[in-house]
Each structure stands twice: as structure tokens, then as C-alpha cells.
Amino acid sequence: MAEFESASESREARTEAVRALEAEFGELLTRIRRLIAENAERVSPGMLPGAYKVFTTIVRRESITLSCLAESLTADKGQVSRTVRELEELGLITRTPDPDDGRSSLLSPTPDGIRRLAVAREPHDNALLDTLQEWSVQDIRTLARLLHSLTTGESP
Structure with missing residues (x-):
């Protein structure tokens, strides 16, 4: 009987800990959403957070096709295409012919787009x-490793 209670208590403790983690992730996501919205507004007044995400993905990848962009964002290709047109009109990105596939184009950030993003993020x-200033480098590395494990579904 004591073994069953111990297992039950352990499950309850684990469930409580996971719920606390879930709550903290919720707070973190709220903070990140606010940051993205603020950055989007600084890049271009009225820019929606979704367009900012498309733009920053293009910047991070340096050069990407529309199909790969939509796939990496797990988004509808039509919606991504409309957003890409908006980003082009704002002068944030440019299209060039894909040398490997004449039917598609490569999307790349413009120098002005990169500059505006840097200003927005500043x-x-x-x-x-600053937040992690008091943390040891080892604790930061451990957090990064654990988050990677959680993201990929791997055991730490």
C-alpha cells in the first residue's frame, strides 16, 4: 500500500510541477508576443506580428523560396504570399530568380530591412x-539544453 501511495504522490507532484511549468510558459509567451508586436510596430507602423514573423524568418534564413518559407512557418502559402508582397512594398525584402529553379524566386532581406530590424530590436x-546576468554560464547552458530537449521531444 505504501508503494502505491508513493507512486500516486509522485504522479501528483509531477502533475503539479508540469502545471507550474505550463503557467510559466504561458507568461513567457505573453511577454514574447508583446515584444514581437512592439518590434513589428517599430519596423513599420501598423505591421502585424505575423508579418514580422515572416520578415524575421526571411532575415534569419538570408535567402528562401516562398514554398520553403510557408513550410517552415507551417502557414498557408497564399497568406504567406500576400504578406511577402506587403514586405516587398515596404522595401524590407526583395525577390531574385532562383538559380536552381527558374520557376521560383528567392526572398532576401534588403539592406534597409536589416537596418530597420536592428533599430526595432535595439x-x-x-x-x-541583463536578466541572466546573475546566472552562471553553466545554468544558462543547462536551460538551453533542457529547452532543446523539450522542443524536440528528446530525453535530456
């Missing part, structure tokens, strides 16, 4: 570094 550039 107010928060050191926020995470």
Missing part, C-alpha cells in the same frame, strides 16, 4: 543578457 537587445 531597445530589447540586452534584456535577456
Whole structure:
């Protein structure tokens, strides 16, 4: 009987811990959404967070086709295409012919787009570094490793 209670208690403790983690992730996501909305507004007044995500994905990948972009964002190709047109009109990205496939284009950030993104991110550039200032480098690495394990579904 004691073994069953111990297993039950352990399950309850695990469930409680997971719920606390879920709540903290919820708070973190809210903070990230706010940051993305603020950055989007600084890149271009009225820019929606979804367009910012498309733009930053293009910047991160440096050069990407529309199909690969939609796939990486797990988004509808038509919606991504409309957003890409908006980003082009804003002068944030450009299309060039794909040398490997004449039927498609490569999407790349413009120098002005990269500059505007850097300016938008500047107010928060050191926020995470400042927040983790008192953490040991080993704790930061451990958190990164654990988050990677959680993201990929791998055991730490």
C-alpha cells in the first residue's frame, strides 16, 4: 500500500510541477508576443506580428523560396504570399530568380530591412543578457539544453 501511495504522490507532484511549468510558459509567451508586436510596430507602423514573423524568418534564413518559407512557418502559402508582397512594398525584402529553379524566386532581406530590424530590436537587445546576468554560464547552458530537449521531444 505504501508503494502505491508513493507512486500516486509522485504522479501528483509531477502533475503539479508540469502545471507550474505550463503557467510559466504561458507568461513567457505573453511577454514574447508583446515584444514581437512592439518590434513589428517599430519596423513599420501598423505591421502585424505575423508579418514580422515572416520578415524575421526571411532575415534569419538570408535567402528562401516562398514554398520553403510557408513550410517552415507551417502557414498557408497564399497568406504567406500576400504578406511577402506587403514586405516587398515596404522595401524590407526583395525577390531574385532562383538559380536552381527558374520557376521560383528567392526572398532576401534588403539592406534597409536589416537596418530597420536592428533599430526595432535595439531597445530589447540586452534584456535577456541583463536578466541572466546573475546566472552562471553553466545554468544558462543547462536551460538551453533542457529547452532543446523539450522542443524536440528528446530525453535530456
